[in-house]
Amino acid sequence: MATTTATATTAPKYWGGGKSPFNVEYGKVMMWYFLMSDAFTFGAFLIAYGTTRFSANGWPNPNLVFKSYPFSGENSNAPLVFVSIMTFILIISSVTMVIAVQAGHAMDRPKVVRNLIWTIIGGLAFLSCQAWEWTHLRLDEHAWWGMNPFANSNGTVGHQDFTNFFFTITGFHGFHVFSGVIINIVMLIKTLRGDFDKRGHYLMIEKAGLYWHFVDLVWVFVFTCFYLI
Amino acid sequence: MSNEAVLHANVEGATAHDAHHDHGEHHEHHHHETFISKYVFSMDHKMIAKQFLITGMVWAILGGLMSVLFRLELGYPDTKFMFLQDILGKWWVQDGRITAQAYYALVTTHGTVLVFFVLTAGLSGTFANFLIPLQVGARDMASPFLNMLSYWFFFMASVVMLSSIFVETGPFSGGWTAYPPLSALRDASPGSGRGMDLWVIAMALFVVSSLLGGLNYIVTILNMRTKGMSMTRLPLTIWALFFTAVLGVLSFPVLLSGFILLIFDRNFGTSFYLSDIFVNGVGALPNEGGNAILFQHLFWFLGHPEVYIILLPAMGMVSEILSVNSRKPIFGYMAMVGSLFAIAILAFLVWAHHMFVTGLNPLLGSIFVLLTLLIAVPSAIKVFNWLTTLWRGNIRFTPAMMFAIGFVSLFISGGLTGIWLGNSALDIHLHDTMFVVAHFHIVMGVASMFGMFAGIYHWYPKMYGRYLNNTLGYIHFWVTMAGAYLIFWPMHYEGLAGMPRRYYSYSAWESFKQFGGLNQFISTVALIVFAVQILFLFNFFYSIWKGRKLTTQNPYGSNTLEWTTPIRPGHGNWTGEIPEVYRWAYDYAKDGREFIPQTTPVDPNETNH
Numbered sequence: 001m002a003t004t005t006a007t008a009t010t011a012p013k014y015w016g017g018g019k020s021p022f023n024v025e026y027g028k029v030m031m032w033y034f035l036m037s038d039a040f041t042f043g044a045f046l047i048a049y050g051t052t053r054f055s056a057n058g059w060p061n062p063n064l065v066f067k068s069y070p071f072s073g074e075n076s077n078a079p080l081v082f083v084s085i086m087t088f089i090l091i092i093s094s095v096t097m098v099i100a101v102q103a104g105h106a107m108d109r110p111k112v113v114r115n116l117i118w119t120i121i122g123g124l125a126f127l128s129c130q131a132w133e134w135t136h137l138r139l140d141e142h143a144w145w146g147m148n149p150f151a152n153s154n155g156t157v158g159h160q161d162f163t164n165f166f167f168t169i170t171g172f173h174g175f176h177v178f179s180g181v182i183i184n185i186v187m188l189i190k191t192l193r194g195d196f197d198k199r200g201h202y203l204m205i206e207k208a209g210l211y212w213h214f215v216d217l218v219w220v221f222v223f224t225c226f227y228l229i
Numbered sequence: 230m231s232n233e234a235v236l237h238a239n240v241e242g243a244t245a246h247d248a249h250h251d252h253g254e255h256h257e258h259h260h261h262e263t264f265i266s267k268y269v270f271s272m273d274h275k276m277i278a279k280q281f282l283i284t285g286m287v288w289a290i291l292g293g294l295m296s297v298l299f300r301l302e303l304g305y306p307d308t309k310f311m312f313l314q315d316i317l318g319k320w321w322v323q324d325g326r327i328t329a330q331a332y333y334a335l336v337t338t339h340g341t342v343l344v345f346f347v348l349t350a351g352l353s354g355t356f357a358n359f360l361i362p363l364q365v366g367a368r369d370m371a372s373p374f375l376n377m378l379s380y381w382f383f384f385m386a387s388v389v390m391l392s393s394i395f396v397e398t399g400p401f402s403g404g405w406t407a408y409p410p411l412s413a414l415r416d417a418s419p420g421s422g423r424g425m426d427l428w429v430i431a432m433a434l435f436v437v438s439s440l441l442g443g444l445n446y447i448v449t450i451l452n453m454r455t456k457g458m459s460m461t462r463l464p465l466t467i468w469a470l471f472f473t474a475v476l477g478v479l480s481f482p483v484l485l486s487g488f489i490l491l492i493f494d495r496n497f498g499t500s501f502y503l504s505d506i507f508v509n510g511v512g513a514l515p516n517e518g519g520n521a522i523l524f525q526h527l528f529w530f531l532g533h534p535e536v537y538i539i540l541l542p543a544m545g546m547v548s549e550i551l552s553v554n555s556r557k558p559i560f561g562y563m564a565m566v567g568s569l570f571a572i573a574i575l576a577f578l579v580w581a582h583h584m585f586v587t588g589l590n591p592l593l594g595s596i597f598v599l600l601t602l603l604i605a606v607p608s609a610i611k612v613f614n615w616l617t618t619l620w621r622g623n624i625r626f627t628p629a630m631m632f633a634i635g636f637v638s639l640f641i642s643g644g645l646t647g648i649w650l651g652n653s654a655l656d657i658h659l660h661d662t663m664f665v666v667a668h669f670h671i672v673m674g675v676a677s678m679f680g681m682f683a684g685i686y687h688w689y690p691k692m693y694g695r696y697l698n699n700t701l702g703y704i705h706f707w708v709t710m711a712g713a714y715l716i717f718w719p720m721h722y723e724g725l726a727g728m729p730r731r732y733y734s735y736s737a738w739e740s741f742k743q744f745g746g747l748n749q750f751i752s753t754v755a756l757i758v759f760a761v762q763i764l765f766l767f768n769f770f771y772s773i774w775k776g777r778k779l780t781t782q783n784p785y786g787s788n789t790l791e792w793t794t795p796i797r798p799g800h801g802n803w804t805g806e807i808p809e810v811y812r813w814a815y816d817y818a819k820d821g822r823e824f825i826p827q828t829t830p831v832d833p834n835e836t837n838h
Contacts (some may be wrong), residue, residue, distance in 0.1 A: 146498025
């Protein structure tokens with residue numbers, strides 16, 4: 001009992017040196033700072049988009065632009081249905097990622113593997129949806145960087161930067177999802193090889209999870225800015 | 230106690246070891262290194278620091294040479310330099326005069342190289358790498374591998390930037406700020422084509438390098454401090470480098486976004502920054518709806534913190550050097566940390582003061598004036614504390630100390646004109662004049678160079694185990710110091726008279742003809758100052774092999790941890806255990822003792838500081 005009181009008086013010196021003040025290894029702190037940095041990249045993109053849009057005379061109505069889904073034919077009118085499915089898939093992949101991280105804490109390798117595979121499938125499904133959407137816009141609507149066929153909602157000629165921002169920012173996000181899938185595949189291989197069991201902890205999965213959740217979170221903002229507003 | 234025993238054992242071991250071969254390494258505690266793993270793809274923070282330093286020095290010479298070339302044009306517009314034409318070729322020099330295109334290319338590359346490659350990578354790359362592990366008491370950076378990548382990304386950026394000088398249409402020539410449309414339209418100017426492609430690739434690589442480095446610096450400072458090294462016991466160098474890294478990690482990504490949009494504008498037909506443009510020979514462009522000012526916002530959101538990325542490491546090192554060489558504790562340690570923090574916060578809130586004349590809303594302008602002038606408060610606190618640290622100190626005028634005092638002088642002189650420029654009303658008259666050139670060269674350029682020189686002179690013995698030559702150091706200091714004022718002071722007058730910057734020739738203006746002689750004077754001094762830097766270069770490289778040997782572990786009687794390592798530390802820095810820290814870094818002239826190293830346990834009879 002005497003030892004507990006002794007530690008109680010000396011223990012709270014988290015910042016005293018000799019150990020991590022957050023009680024985590026450096027990689028996780030680094031990941032958090034990286035995510036902050038990346039948040040500024042996306043933040044700058046979205047603010048650039050916002051300033052351009054608010055200073056514009058008009059902007060296309062997303063409900064009239066994003067209204068198709070695969071095999072829906074020419075005259076489909078299902079505004080935002082497809083992108084909602086995409087979003088749902090990505091959010092579910094975050095759930096499976098959480099389960100994988102949780103299983104990692106419990107050193108439950110089969111469960112980590114199972115959930116990582118689901119996360120990878122979710123990521124790939126999202127990327128496939130995005131690929132379909134881009135192909136549809138490119139081939140059927142003739143929208144691309146430098147080409148905007150969609151009229152503004154007030155009937156004037158569509159603002160040039162509508163498609164420019166859409167493809168740049170969702171593309172940049174898609175690139176992040178793609179990197180996340182690659183990271184998760186590497187994590188899956190390492191888990192299957194038993195690297196983390198040998199190491200005694202699944203912290204790498206946790207860091208990959210941080211990145212994955214961040215990418216999902218960014219999508220929530222991208223989705224809001226491009227599809228909802 | 231056991232620490233001290235270990236340390237003393239180290240000194241003897243190290244000196245005995247070093248006496249026989251200069252390039253000796255300490256085999257006793259790490260595996261054998263090949264030439265490649267030791268000097269090229271090194272993961273030792275000390276070697277990476279030297280790589281950053283020497284690459285930065287190469288760039289400093291190239292960038293300085295560029296300024297000499299365009300100063301020749303400004304100072305001697307009527308003189309023919311035929312030998313330059315023979316060396317550089319007709320694209321650069323025609324009829325013995327720097328061509329207009331070359332002039333703009335030189336100004337642009339000089340700015341880019343000095344700001345990013347010398348004073349960002351060369352300064353914080355060198356000293357963050359060198360000092361952070363040594364002063365916080367860590368064996369290396371948190372991730373030596375990412376640290377190595379950080380240097381090699383910088384190296385690649387350097388190669389790409391260098392190659393842009395040799396392309397047929399010349400390097401980018403639209404100013405270091407790379408404003409569109411000059412940077413966004415390939416046909417806008419010769420340098421806007423291939424030269425700008427290479428410029429933007431180099432800068433993207435540079436951003437990656439800076440991110441990898443910055444993350445490492447932050448994490449090392451937070452996570453890897455030795456036992457007892459609480460945040461408030463850190464030397465001010467480390468605090469400054471910490472805020473520098475945070476600024477870099479949070480501001481470079483915004484520049485990256487700006488560059489990505491710029492790349493799309495250049496290559497993929499977008500109009501993020503373009504609207505209503507007519508190009509001679511091409512006609513009206515189809516781009517509509519973009520805004521060139523958007524780029525300026527994104528650029529200066531990096532650009533202003535960048536000023537402090539350059540300045541803060543110099544401030545940190547100067548604080549340390551002033552205290553050590555005054556044999557006095559730094560005055561107002563917490564105020565120093567607080568003012569660094571305040572500067573770091575304000576750095577993000579003042580970017581639009583570079584844009585007062587872009588048609589910014591005057592109300593917004595006045596807010597930015599207020600926030601800009603607020604920076605004077607922490608800056609004044611720092612100056613006050615430096616001066617009070619010197620006050621009645623037992624000053625040792627080493628070359629490092631001279632440069633540190635020179636830094637304070639330059640920071641005051643340049644800072645005062647900052648108060649002028651921070652006013653949006655005055656800025657209507659002063660923007661884009663030589664006044665601005667004078668201001669930022671003194672307060673940011675030369676001052677940070679002085680910080681860098683101070684750091685090099687001070688830590689050179691730790692880097693190479695030998696001293697720099699002091700006599701050459703004093704000559705270097707006095708000529709550079711006098712030269713800096715002689716070059717930039719007159720520019721204030723030119724600027725006040727309305728003489729614009731970035732002009733190739735002023736001969737068409739009757740009103741600026743009066744400055745012909747002054748320009749000649751400035752250019753001549755610039756030439757002399759550049760020559761003295763060559764002297765420094767000689768001193769640097771000569772002393773690596775032939776300099777006076779360091780024979781004691783702690784030559785300055787310094788408190789910080791880097792002087793507890795062996796004279797030539799191997800990879801891992803300390804041969805035994807990492808020492809434990811018991812006190813802050815500034816116990817000088819306390820209780821009748823000249824200095825008390827951080828590793829000395831607190832005596833119960835000691836007075837409180």
